[in-house]
Amino acid sequence: MLIAELGYPPTVTAAQRPWDGTAAPADPELQRLCLEAAIAAMDPQEWLAGAFFWRWGSGPRGHDDPFDPRGLPAEDVITRALKNWQGRPVRAPAAPAPAGKSH
Numbered sequence: 445m446l447i448a449e450l451g452y453p454p455t456v457t458a459a460q461r462p463w464d465g466t467a468a469p470a471d472p473e474l475q476r477l478c479l480e481a482a483i484a485a486m487d488p489q490e491w492l493a494g495a496f497f498w499r500w501g502s503g504p505r506g507h508d509d510p511f512d513p514r515g516l517p518a519e520d521v522i523t524r525a526l527k528n529w530q531g532r533p534v535r536a537p538a539a540p541a542p543a544g545k546s547h
Contacts, residue, residue, distance in 0.1 A: 446493045446494055447486070447492070447494070447495035448496055450479075450482060450497055450498060451497055451513070452474075452475045452518075453465035453511055454470055454474070454475035454510065455468035455469065455470060455471055456469045456470075458471065458474045458475050465511050466510070473517060475516060476517040479513070479518050479521045483525045487528070490534065491536055492534070493529075494525075497522050499512045500522065
């Protein structure tokens with residue numbers, strides 16, 4: 445499995461409203477903590493191939509984009525996760541054994 449979208453805004457409402465990057469006071473440390481918690485929960489899962497981090501673009505950092513973690517404390521968390529996940533084996537979960545017939 446690959447998480448298609450993982451991200452938090454650097455705001456005080458990041459944990460409650462991760463989709464909303466507008467009109468909340470800034471809190472880049474909370475963005476970092478939310479990403480650390482999500483990554484810590486995903487790390488031990490052998491079936492997880494990784495994640496695409498929301499708004500980590502391939503172009504220059506968009507200063508008007510509240511979700512772009514580049515240049516914020518969350519950047520180190522994401523960079524570390526991507527390095528740790530690089531080349532790690534991914535194992536699909538075993539299929540459950542078929543249920544026996546009821547008599």
